[in-house]
Amino acid sequence: xxxxxxxxxxxxxxxxxxxxxxxxxxxxxxxxxxxxxxxxxxxxxxxxxxxxxxxxxxxxxxxxxxxxxxxxxxxxxxxxxxxxxxxxxxxxxxxxxxxxxxxxxxxxxxxxxxxxxxxxxxxxxxxxxxxxxxxxxxxxxxxxxxxxxxxxxxxxxxxxxxxxxxxxxxxxxxxxxxxxxxxxxxxxxxxxxxxxxxxxxxxxxxxxxxxxxxxxxxxxxxxxxxxxxxxxxxxxxxxxxxxxxxxxx
Amino acid sequence: xxxxxxxxxxxxxxxxxxxxxxxxxxxxxxxxxxxxxxxxxxxxxxxxxxxxxxxxxxxxxxx
Amino acid sequence: xxxxxxxxxxxxxxxxxxxxxxxxxxxxxxxxxxxxxxxxxxxxxxxxxxxxxxxxxxxxxxxxxxxxxxxxxxxxxxxxxxxxxxxxxxxxxxxxxxxxxxxxxxxxxxxxxxxxxxxxxxxxxxxxxxxxxxxxxxxxxxxxxxxxxxxxxxxxxxxxxxxxxxxxxxxxxxxxxxxxxxxxxxxxxxxxxxxxxxxxxxxxxxxxxxxxxxxxxxxxxxxxxxxxxxxxxxxx
Numbered sequence: 001x002x003x004x005x006x007x008x009x010x011x012x013x014x015x016x017x018x019x020x021x022x023x024x025x026x027x028x029x030x031x032x033x034x035x036x037x038x039x040x041x042x043x044x045x046x047x048x049x050x051x052x053x054x055x056x057x058x059x060x061x062x063x064x065x066x067x068x069x070x071x072x073x074x075x076x077x078x079x080x081x082x083x084x085x086x087x088x089x090x091x092x093x094x095x096x097x098x099x100x101x102x103x104x105x106x107x108x109x110x111x112x113x114x115x116x117x118x119x120x121x122x123x124x125x126x127x128x129x130x131x132x133x134x135x136x137x138x139x140x141x142x143x144x145x146x147x148x149x150x151x152x153x154x155x156x157x158x159x160x161x162x163x164x165x166x167x168x169x170x171x172x173x174x175x176x177x178x179x180x181x182x183x184x185x186x187x188x189x190x191x192x193x194x195x196x197x198x199x200x201x202x203x204x205x206x207x208x209x210x211x212x213x214x215x216x217x218x219x220x221x222x223x224x225x226x227x228x229x230x231x232x233x234x235x236x237x238x239x240x241x242x243x244x245x246x247x248x249x
Numbered sequence: 250x251x252x253x254x255x256x257x258x259x260x261x262x263x264x265x266x267x268x269x270x271x272x273x274x275x276x277x278x279x280x281x282x283x284x285x286x287x288x289x290x291x292x293x294x295x296x297x298x299x300x301x302x303x304x305x306x307x308x309x310x311x312x
Numbered sequence: 313x314x315x316x317x318x319x320x321x322x323x324x325x326x327x328x329x330x331x332x333x334x335x336x337x338x339x340x341x342x343x344x345x346x347x348x349x350x351x352x353x354x355x356x357x358x359x360x361x362x363x364x365x366x367x368x369x370x371x372x373x374x375x376x377x378x379x380x381x382x383x384x385x386x387x388x389x390x391x392x393x394x395x396x397x398x399x400x401x402x403x404x405x406x407x408x409x410x411x412x413x414x415x416x417x418x419x420x421x422x423x424x425x426x427x428x429x430x431x432x433x434x435x436x437x438x439x440x441x442x443x444x445x446x447x448x449x450x451x452x453x454x455x456x457x458x459x460x461x462x463x464x465x466x467x468x469x470x471x472x473x474x475x476x477x478x479x480x481x482x483x484x485x486x487x488x489x490x491x492x493x494x495x496x497x498x499x500x501x502x503x504x505x506x507x508x509x510x511x512x513x514x515x516x517x518x519x520x521x522x523x524x525x526x527x528x529x530x531x532x533x534x535x536x537x538x539x540x541x542x543x544x545x546x547x548x
Contacts, residue, residue: 037267051257051258052258052259053256053262053263055263056263059267063270098277098280102273105273106269106273109266113262116262117259138491138495139495142491142492142495146479146492149483150482159545162542163492166471166538167496169534170496174498177503178498180519180523215274215277219281222278223281223284223285225285226281229288229292239296242289242293246293
């Protein structure tokens with residue numbers, strides 16, 4: 001088991017494995033998205049209150065879920081990178097940040113588009129989930145700003161890892177504080193959580209969440225390949241591999 | 250079909266949300282891919298320069 | 313590090329003694345540069361003047377705006393000295409000496425946080441108690457305002473120290489520090505400013521003060537450690 005992880009963490013192995021896996025992740029996620037889209041847009045009946053506008057849920061909820069998952073992943077990778085000084089973990093954190101930020105942006109944008117016909121406004125300052133996502137976006141942007149401000153890659157890795165860990169404590173705090181705050185002035189919520197979704201609506205949602213997660217995996221692996229190459233630019237295996245590729249081309 | 254596209258009057262909202270989402274997803278994949286190719290091209294160029302400096306020919310590099 | 317290095321032949325202080333020595337040094341330095349003490353206060357005064365000018369000088373408006381404006385103005389003013397927390401010490405090489413001195417870096421960072429709170433936040437709190445009157449905040453609420461600002465300001469200093477530590481050696485770090493600290497401050501602003509607003513209309517505070525205290529304790533526990541780690545990383 002340990003040997004497997006050790007091999008996985010060795011850059012040339014990982015680079016090759018990521019190159020093999022990324023297209024599979026992408027292909028499977030595309031199939032999943034097509035199935036989910038068909039289920040969500042065609043098979044699922046319109047909501048009795050929101051009509052067809054509820055269908056935005058099929059892109060909104062997966063984006064929101066991944067925005068949080070990517071941040072968690074970034075923080076866990078940061079801890080691993082700091083404690084075990086594993087370079088690949090830092091690369092994972094660096095690659096996850098821009099993807100996570102883009103999902104956070106999507107969660108905000110689709111939520112806002114959904115809110116317009118439902119609440120009558122593009123933006124609702126009183127909604128705890130919107131506020132949490134907005135602050136999450138700020139945290140992602142701060143993380144990327146710090147990373148790009150420090151020139152030395154080792155320092156940038158470790159400094160931004162500390163920030164990611166501090167940020168994770170903050171996300172939890174923000175969530176509860178915003179909930180407390182909005183409970184004071186009765187913010188509306190977009191979904192009634194007590195109402196159960198029928199299977200025909202829920203199944204496509206689960207499929208979409210799964211497909212988005214696979215897509216996240218594919219995008220992450222793709223970015224990781226670039227990260228690993230940049231970090232290992234002077235390693236012998238990189239030179240050998242590039243020379244081989246040129247010979248084959 | 251037209252009824253499907255109309256989305257019960259919410260067409261503008263639903264299709265904007267879906268279009269935006271898939272545009273951003275595509276951008277994610279595309280930018281990652283582009284970065285990978287660029288890094289690879291840059292490193293390949295550097296590698297060639299270094300070996301040529303050492304007086305090797307391309308054939309020797311490939312061998 | 314081996315014993316024959318001359319740098320290491322210093323007396324090993326206990327962490328608490330390190331803390332006190334550092335606190336004293338920081339306070340002495342702060343009073344030697346009075347401009348650094350006064351500028352944030354001046355900035356605060358200008359910001360709270362802008363709101364009645366920009367929004368409305370009507371008493372009803374001021375009453376609603378008051379707690380939030382004072383809170384945000386204190387927050388922004390307290391950001392100003394963060395860049396200098398390690399900046400000066402880094403430029404003249406003192407910071408490296410601290411790291412290599414073998415004394416507890418965590419205790420030193422903690423002392424810096426406390427000193428920052430004493431010299432930058434407390435004066436702001438005093439002035440804000442006066443400014444709050446001009447925003448027609450009832451006098452009975454001023455103690456709440458002072459308490460929340462002191463507690464929240466402490467958390468700001470602690471989190472600000474982490475951000476300052478992370479950006480040691482970065483060019484033009486002040487904007488970056490603000491970007492890193494402000495999102496982290498949202499919970500503190502929510503509990504602090506809302507507690508004052510609630511107190512102003514005699515509503516129950518529903519645990520806001522306890523939350524502020526909890527956040528202050530939480531930041532006390534982890535911020536000195538995180539700051540010390542950040543400084544070490546930045547100086548490697």
